[in-house]
Every structure is written in structure tokens, then in C-alpha cells.
Amino acid sequence: MTEGTVRETPDGVDGARGFRPAGGDRAESMGFVPGHVAPLVAGRTGLTRRAGRGMREYLGALTTLVILVVVLGSTESGFFAVGNVQNVLETNAPLFLVSIGILFTLISAGFDLSVGSMMAVSGWMLVIFINDMHVSPLLAIVLAVACCGAIGGVLNGISIGVLKLNFFVTTLGSLILLQGIIEVASGGVTTPISSSLLSTLGNGTVGTVPISFLICVGALIVGWFVLRKTTFGRAVYSVGGNPEAARLSGVPVSWTLVGVYAFSGLCSGLAGVVAAGRLSAATPTAGGAIELTSAAAVLLGGASLAGGVGKLAGMTCGVLVLAVLANGINLLGLSAYWQDVVTGAVLLIAILLDRAHKSGSFKLKAALRSRRLA
Numbered sequence: 395m396t397e398g399t400v401r402e403t404p405d406g407v408d409g410a411r412g413f414r415p416a417g418g419d420r421a422e423s424m425g426f427v428p429g430h431v432a433p434l435v436a437g438r439t440g441l442t443r444r445a446g447r448g449m450r451e452y453l454g455a456l457t458t459l460v461i462l463v464v465v466l467g468s469t470e471s472g473f474f475a476v477g478n479v480q481n482v483l484e485t486n487a488p489l490f491l492v493s494i495g496i497l498f499t500l501i502s503a504g505f506d507l508s509v510g511s512m513m514a515v516s517g518w519m520l521v522i523f524i525n526d527m528h529v530s531p532l533l534a535i536v537l538a539v540a541c542c543g544a545i546g547g548v549l550n551g552i553s554i555g556v557l558k559l560n561f562f563v564t565t566l567g568s569l570i571l572l573q574g575i576i577e578v579a580s581g582g583v584t585t586p587i588s589s590s591l592l593s594t595l596g597n598g599t600v601g602t603v604p605i606s607f608l609i610c611v612g613a614l615i616v617g618w619f620v621l622r623k624t625t626f627g628r629a630v631y632s633v634g635g636n637p638e639a640a641r642l643s644g645v646p647v648s649w650t651l652v653g654v655y656a657f658s659g660l661c662s663g664l665a666g667v668v669a670a671g672r673l674s675a676a677t678p679t680a681g682g683a684i685e686l687t688s689a690a691a692v693l694l695g696g697a698s699l700a701g702g703v704g705k706l707a708g709m710t711c712g713v714l715v716l717a718v719l720a721n722g723i724n725l726l727g728l729s730a731y732w733q734d735v736v737t738g739a740v741l742l743i744a745i746l747l748d749r750a751h752k753s754g755s756f757k758l759k760a761a762l763r764s765r766r767l768a
Contacts, residue, residue, distance in 0.1 A: 451696030452708030454747065458694075459711050462718045470725045478721070480604050484597065484672065486717040487606035488513065488665040490710075492681075493688040494617045495661030497709045500692055501621075502654045503634040503701025504554060504561035509662040509688065510681020511572035512542050516666025517676030518576050520592065521585050531591040539663035545572075546659020547652050555651030569685075576678045584677040587670060596671020606668050613664065618706050626653055635702030687737050691716050693744035716740065 449456070466473045492509045499506045516538045523534035549571075553564045598605040621627035629650045632640035641647050662681075669680045693699070694715060695708030719740075720733045 451703065451705060452711050455694045455696065455708060455711035455715055459715050459718065462715065462722065466718065466722045466725065470722070473721075473725060476602055478725075480599065480602065482717050482721050483607040483610075484604045486713060486720075487604070487610050488669045489684060489687060489691065489717070490610045490713050491613055491661050491665035491668065492684055493691050493709050493713050494613055494706070495658030496685070496688045497617075497692050497695075497697060497704050497706065498621075498630060498654050498657050499561075500689075500697045500699065501634045501701060501704045502630050502651060503637070503699075504651070504654070505565065505689070505699075506546070506550060506655060506658045506662075507562070507565040507685050508546075508550060508568035508572060509658065509665075510684045511569045511576070512546065512659055512662035513666035513669055513681040513684065514576045514676075514678050515545065515572055516542050516663040517587075517670040517680050518579060518585075518678075520587055520589075520667065520670055521580075521676045524587055524589055524592075525585070531589040534589075535592070535595075535667050538667060539660055542663025542666065543656045543660035546662070547656030550659070551652030551655035554655065555648040573678070580676070580678045582678055584673070584675050586675045589674075592667070592671045593674050594671070596668055596673070606671070609664070609668060613661065614706060614710070620657070621706065626650065630654060631702055633701075683734075686741060687716060688713075690737050690741035690744055694740055699745070712744075 472478050492513070495509060496506060519538035519541050520534055523529040523537055524531055529537070549568050550561075550565055553559045554561045595605055595609065600608065621630065629640065629645045630653075632643065632645050633647050633650050637647050640650075665684075666680055670676050691712035692704065692709050693712070695705070695710070695712030697704035697708065716737060719736050723730070723732050723736065
């Protein structure tokens, strides 16, 4: 190698930290000596810094979660009881599953208001397949979740991605349409579903671990793999960050959005299955106001309304914060209505923090740019 060539370090870090001069006076002048371990240390430092920057998105939610757990654990003797922990995990499993889909939509610079109605659709599909058509419960569950994914992809995804309709108006219309259909079909009453498998998914345990929690873990792993290891996941971030640049780079923006809302539908359908399993019944109000609660959780976890930002780790922290807060309200004997107050406050705070973070980032970038020019 001649002077001025570069060689990749063993750690393979991308960018400038992943390369170093290959020797000679130039290498020594930059602080690198052939055979010295400094480049490897620098690479590891770079990885640590990148990890730290990633955690900053949801550091507030993580800190809040730790404080809540410590305070409630030290003041309420039943907080760490096995039964209480199981109850928290089972109760919030539908919220967790819905929030995974909401995270995808927020990263793509959109949102899905129809997730609650989609949960009700999933439950009613189970009534049709199990009670009326006598399909095996396992197949009925798969079909119900798949139908919700198809509805999300066609009704929301094509309208938003292909027809270029506004995501807020589109998903609001879907919410009202689907809720109306379920109310008409069910007569507005809760319908029992006789299935031991469904009941096990909603209320069963493996040892002391709720099966619904294991379903959430499985969905989390799938979501992480899709976001971080697939072309589709990278396209979601690209579309949310700058759709025009993504299009010019060859990203199929329209069909990426179709996939995002189909995935959100799948997550909502699975949440509907778990909710129906907990009650052993389908109710037309299964989703409630879960779209707002999930929005609060995901935004609290570091996602942005502007798109292009968000991590599953942050979303998990946000969901757990709301779950622990709700459980704390219950343990303290406060009215259940306080949960709505807390959720609304958290949503407003998360939006304000998102706005402040973006404004601060822009100011910092402008300051650094002016300083370089000076």
C-alpha cells in the first residue's frame, strides 16, 4: 500500500471511523501507529456513541418507567406480586400489539385512527368463523388476523398510498365505517365465543408467564426484524423521512404505505384476538379509545409526528409507562377515570416534547452551521 491509501479496521464500523491511514508519517501525524489498537478502540467508542444517540430518543420514557417502578414498588406491597404483574401484562397486551402497528405508521409520517374498530372487526370475524361456520379455532384466528391485514391494506393503504388521500381523514372514515358495520352486524351486543384455544390465548399462562405476553414478545421480534433487517423496513424510514428523496432513490413509496397500513391492520387484528380471548366473547367496543392511548405510548417512546423516527424499544418503554401508571392508579384506590386524565396529559406532554426536540435540533444545527461559516 502506498501512502494515503486506507484500510478497513477489524470492527467494520461504517463511515470515517471504519477506516484509517495505512502507515507512514501521515499515519503517525494523525495519531495512528501501525499495529496500534487505537483504531479498534475508536471504532468501539463510535459504536457506543451511536447507541447512546439512539437511546436519547426514548431516554425520558425509560427514566420515567424506572422512577415509577421504584416508587410504586417501595410504597405498594402488592406491586411486585406475581398476580399483579400477570394482570398488568395481560391487560395491556392488546395495547402493546396495536402500538407496534402505530409505530410503523408514525415512522412513515402517517397515523391509523381505525385500529380500535379493526380490533372489533377481528372479534366479529371470530364469531363468524367459529360460531357460524364452525371453522377450527386456529384457522379462524389466522383468517381473522389476515382479514384485518387485508382491510387495512386495501381500505387505508391504497387510499393513502395510491390515491394520495390524507391519512387522518382516511383512517377516521375507516374508523366510523367499520364501527358502524360491526354495530349493525352485532346489534350492538357482546357475543360469546366458545373456544378453549381462544380463552387460553387471552388468559392462559406458561408457568407464571401469560401467553398473551409471549404473543407480544413474538410480535415485537417480528416487528424488529421487519424494521431493521428488511428492505421494506428501510423503505418505511425513508418514506417517513423524505418521501420525494425516497421516490427518486427508487423506493416504491405508494406500495410501502400500503404495506405499512396492512401491517397495522395485522397488529390490530392480533390485538382483537387477544382481547376476545380475555373475554371469551366479541364486543363491538373492543378497541375503545385505544388509538389515542397507543399514540401517547409511541410518541412518549420517542417517535415523531413528522415521521422518519421511532424505535420498538422506545415504544415498549412508552407502553410500559402507561401500563404501570394505570396499575398504580388502581393500587392507590383512585377512580378509574383518572387513567383517562393521565393518558391525555401524557399525550399532550409527548407532543410538546416532540415539538421542542425538533425545534431544539433545528436551532442547534443552525448554530453549528453558522459557527462553521464563521
